[in-house]
Amino acid sequence: MGKFTVLNHPLIQHKLTIIRRKETSSNEFRRIVGEIGGLMTYEITRDLPLKDVEIETPIGKTTQKEIAGKKMTIVPILRAGIGMLNGVMEMIPSAKVGVIGMYRDEETLTPHEYFCKMPKDVAERECLVVDPMLATGGSANMAIGALKKRGVKVIKLAVLVAAPEGVKAIQEENPDVDIYAAAEDEKLLPNGYITPGLGDAGDRLFGTK
Ligand SMILES: O=P(O)(O)OC[C@H]1O[C@H](OP(=O)(O)OP(=O)(O)O)[C@H](O)[C@@H]1O
Numbered sequence: 001m002g003k004f005t006v007l008n009h010p011l012i013q014h015k016l017t018i019i020r021r022k023e024t025s026s027n028e029f030r031r032i033v034g035e036i037g038g039l040m041t042y043e044i045t046r047d048l049p050l051k052d053v054e055i056e057t058p059i060g061k062t063t064q065k066e067i068a069g070k071k072m073t074i075v076p077i078l079r080a081g082i083g084m085l086n087g088v089m090e091m092i093p094s095a096k097v098g099v100i101g102m103y104r105d106e107e108t109l110t111p112h113e114y115f116c117k118m119p120k121d122v123a124e125r126e127c128l129v130v131d132p133m134l135a136t137g138g139s140a141n142m143a144i145g146a147l148k149k150r151g152v153k154v155i156k157l158a159v160l161v162a163a164p165e166g167v168k169a170i171q172e173e174n175p176d177v178d179i180y181a182a183a184e185d186e187k188l189l190p191n192g193y194i195t196p197g198l199g200d201a202g203d204r205l206f207g208t209k
Pocket residue numbers: 077078079080081102103104105109111131132133134135136137138139140166192200201202203
């Protein structure tokens with residue numbers, strides 16, 4: 001089964017509390033979602049392999065470390081995943097970006113894919129799927145399925161708030177995927193929202209409600 005890790009760094013926890021507050025403006029919400037995305041990336045990439053490289057400093061030759069192999073593909077799930085993207089890209093500027101568009105039917109909570117554009121060599125890269133909310137897990141499972149269909153072998157999932165139901169759904173359908181979250185919340189409500197959660201992440205990011 002894939003690992004489920006809650007990244008309880010004090011900065012991440014503090015910033016998460018700010019975006020949970022209902023009075024936080026879209027402007028501040030957007031900025032902080034990006035910042036948390038960056039802080040989470042720092043933790044998630046801890047085990048990236050390194051290789052030795054010969055370089056020359058102004059003083060002389062030396063052998064130092066750099067990240068080995070192809071850089072990651074970051075895969076934001078539209079719309080809300082876009083909120084995390086800039087923060088993640090600041091940490092890994094050479095990563096490529098693959099975008100997948102998905103919306104949840106408000107009645108049935110079933111996800112629907114409406115867009116997918118991946119880098120040509122996506123199958124050779126590790127993918128980090130980002131979305132602030134893991135509720136039923138339907139959207140993330142569908143996005144992971146779309147990547148596997150394109151030949152991707154190593155996939156990680158980063159979310160801000162995870163419902164236990166969503167974590168279970170990913171672990172059952174995609175047991176090879178490690179999940180990272182800033183928090184695991186209490187549960188899913190019958191209407192599909194996470195409690196206590198932070199409301200509708202897409203609407204709060206884009207000011208649509
Ligand atoms: O785990 P699930 O039950 O699938 O729910 C989580 C999904 O719901 C939200 O997207 P939404 O459908 O609201 O689209 P949006 O990002 O465009 O607002 C959220 O950003 C996730 O993608």
